[in-house]
Amino acid sequence: MKAIIILSLIASVALAQTKTKDLAYFCPPCHSGCDDLVFDKPGPCPHCGMTLAQQTHAERKTEMSRKPITVCFYLQDGVEVLDFAGPMEVFSYAGFNVFTVSKTKEPILSQGILKILPDYSMADAPAADVMAFFGGNASQGFDESVVSWIKSREKNTDYFFSVCTGAFAFGKAGILDNKTATTFHLSIEGLRKSFPKTKVLSDVRFVDNGNVITTAGISAGIDGALHLVAKLKGENAAKEAAAYMEYDKWVPKEGLVLSGNEKP
Incomplete structure (x- = not known):
């Protein structure tokens, strides 16, 4: 039982670390060149000034695939x-x-x-x-x-x-x-x-x-x-x-x- 618990904890930590590594900062889509840029820290976008949002790369890909209004x-x-x-x-x-x-x-x-x-x-x-x-x-x-x-x-x-x-x-x-x-x-x-x-x-x-x-x-x-x-x-x-x-x-x-x- 202890071995199962330890393995579960190790898997949870590994998953959390993987997700953390996958996180980055992106500019909210504004149809400019900065839509394609990836940043490693929060703050304003240096190109358009909008506040960068933290997302996983998968979340960003999903967001960018949506048809704009x-x-x-x-x-x-x-x-x-x-x-x-x-x-x-x-x-x-x-x-x-x-x-x-x-x-x-x-x-x-x-x-x-x-x-x-x-x-x-x-x-x-x-x-x-x-x-x-x-x-x-x-x-x-x-x-x-x-x-x-x-x-x-x-x-x-x-x-x-x-x-x-x-x-x-x-x-x-x-x-x-x-x-x-x-x-x-x-x-x-x-x-x-x-x-x-x-x-x-x-x-x-x-x-x-x-x-x-x-x-x-x-x-x-x-x-x-x-x-x-x-x-x-x-x-x-x-x-x-x-x-x-x-x-x-x-x-x-x-x-x-x-x-x-x-x-x-």
């Missing part, structure tokens, strides 16, 4: 810079695969300042797990071609995310029917009048209906994006992204979270 950012002339740039940083740091789409591949101008070259047009954009729309000077002008495009992708999209008056695009597509939503504070009444089937709230940073998330204006998009990261990848992933961005304003679970309408 894809996010389609629809951008239009006059789009508000921070409306899309804030959430873009959040999703990027959290390891999501973000791409931009517009009506055509022609350059668009954000707030008359920033020239943007879309990755895709509506005609050739790939499917995405998340569809995101944003506000700005031209946000009320989502025409029928854009609305039809949204409708054509509804069945193959898991989540819909809007910032500021980007909610008007989803309202026109019927995605906000019988749901609760919010938007930029100066456009609350406009959203109410335009979409009487939608319950529109003011004084809330974001509203989560399950698979439809709308946020208030500009900076509130960062809060909504962090909430969606926490929802899809866990609160620690959102906290790491917020810390990396030095966004100490974020309060987890802030906003209105409703049940229902969640896709499996």
